[in-house]
Amino acid sequence: MVGEATKLRNEDLNLCFEKLMMLGVGFGGKTGGVKMEGVVITEWKDIPMELLLRIVSQVDDRTVIMASGVCSGWRDAICLGLTHLSLSWCKKHMNELVLSLAPKFTKLQTLVLRQDKPQLEDNAVEAIANSCHDLQDLDLSKSFKLSDRSLYALAHGCPNLTKLNISGCTSFSDRGLAYLTSFCRKLKIFNLCGCVKAATDSALQAIGRNCNQLQSLNLGWCENVGDVGVMSLAYGCPDLISLDLCGCVCITDDSVIALANRCPHLRSLGLYYCRNITDRAMYSLTQSRVKNKPGMWESMKGRYDEEGLRSLNISQCTALTPPAVQALCDTFPALHTCSGRHSLVMSGCLNLTSVHCACAVQAHRTASSIPHPAH
Amino acid sequence: MSSSIASSSSSSSSSSKKEKKISLKTSDGEVFEVEEPVAMQLEIVRSFFADNEDVTEQTVMPLPNVSTAAMHGILEYCRAHEEFRRRMPEAAPEEEVRAFEAGYVDRKSNEELKEMILAANYLNISKLLDFLTGVAAKRIENKSVEYVRAFFGVENDFTPEEEANLRREYEWAFEGVDED
Secondary structure (H helix, E strand, C coil): CHHHHHHHHHHHHHHHHHHHHHHHHHHHHCCCCCCCCCCCCCCHHHCCHHHHHHHHCCCCHHHHHHHCCCCHHHHHHHHHHCCEEECCCCCCCHHHHHHHHCCCCCCCCEEECCCCCCCCCHHHHHHHHHHCCCCCEEECCCCCCCCHHHHHHHHHHCCCCCEEECCCCCCCCHHHHHHHHHHCCCCCEEECCCCCCCCCHHHHHHHHHHCCCCCEEECCCCCCCCHHHHHHHHHHCCCCCEEECCCCCCCCHHHHHHHHHHCCCCCEEECCCCCCCCHHHHHHHHHHHHHHCCCCHHHHHHHHCCCCCCEEECCCCCCCCHHHHHHHHHHCCCCCCCCCCCCEECCCCHHHCCCCCCHHHHHHHHHHHCCCCCC | CHHHHHHHHHHHHCCCCCCCEEEEECCCCCEEEEEHHHHCCCHHHHHHHHHCCCCCCCCEEECCCCCHHHHHHHHHHHHHHHHHHHHCCCCCCHHHHHHHHHHHHHCCCHHHHHHHHHHHHHHCCHHHHHHHHHHHHHHHCCCCHHHHHHHHCCCCCCCHHHHHHHHHHHHHHCCCCCCC
């Protein structure tokens, strides 16, 4: 009996060893002539794709392009495996490079084409839209040569975009933008900073209608934005966490009140230079806190950490008065005026100098109760 | 872990405080006797022993994808890290580790590096694999295609047309970068 068991065990073990061998044979794609001596991969060109990609993932993007031209094996592996690429370092021939690379790197999920000097043209964006259907994150900032043709192409080719940066793309129109949002409905993070022509109320209405998952929107310096547009956003995008309206000079309290009432997750709001904003807007934000957080004080305290405004820029909102802003500051403990954190920004509001976060008081107490550690 | 402590204390009572060893056989038939904690850094070995309770100390585990030369390199690295761990179980002495790794890799040719990457991958030692692939990445960063082909002994198998296209891409990408 004992002998039998041992024999069985040995057979199991042999099976295991055989499995180890099999693993070896499958590895590297070379077969044949393999027994105990195993497979020895002799050439770098044969190294398994996952290993090549592991190496390539640690080099800069320029080197990735170089590596894809070493041999066909490397090219195929990189073309199949590359998901992130940035060509922002390209100073002269970004357009040509995109035209050449996009049809090869079809698995891209993230593509960064930020430019200092505008290079990209519509045909490059069309090439991307035609090839890279998995694209989720695209940065086209400062491409002001691009026209609505690019937006139409992206609408059809890249429906999975969740993050799009077209800040500084000043040639886009609001019709093009509205069209894009009716196809790219998964957008979560959208940067339209400086897209003056595109970011109109009608485009924002389209965003509010189509992009209900939107969490972050930058409308900085889009001076055509008005209350109608912001209210559409507030009603259509309940998940908004961050909204930058800096320099949207037309908006009034109505915009802020709508956001306060409809966007309970709002944590960051930029109102720099929105000079129509008055205390009413501040009180609506303060009240939203109370309204959105009923229940015991203890449970509220726990939630303070995650919910509520953490960042507010009211610089140059010169109509605001200290009591309204102090009430807001007291309601949202994550808003700080102290230099270290500075999440409530009020520069240029000379009549708000008396507003302070709780830190000043606390710092004073701490200093008097703890002896200096150095002595 | 607890069982190994128990066995070591029982063996210490029988005066010979011998460390448990594991036998590993490389592709060219050489058998390495490796201290257990070092061998257990090889995930393939660890899971083999975890999955097969019947294996004994006499079991020789074959590693058909690892050459003797690669095994020497791998064990040198794993033993050094085991030593670091033993001396400072809380946090590795980072500077020493870096110094060791720098010296360790300086002595490796590209051929050796490649063999060790393949071996580390097969043996599933993620720490070593991260380290070695990082070394390979540094060796090709910002180099020309020709340099990399020569460096790794890879032959150009593109058609002249493909090659011409790649050359253009490559020129656009490397505008203003010095060649080695």
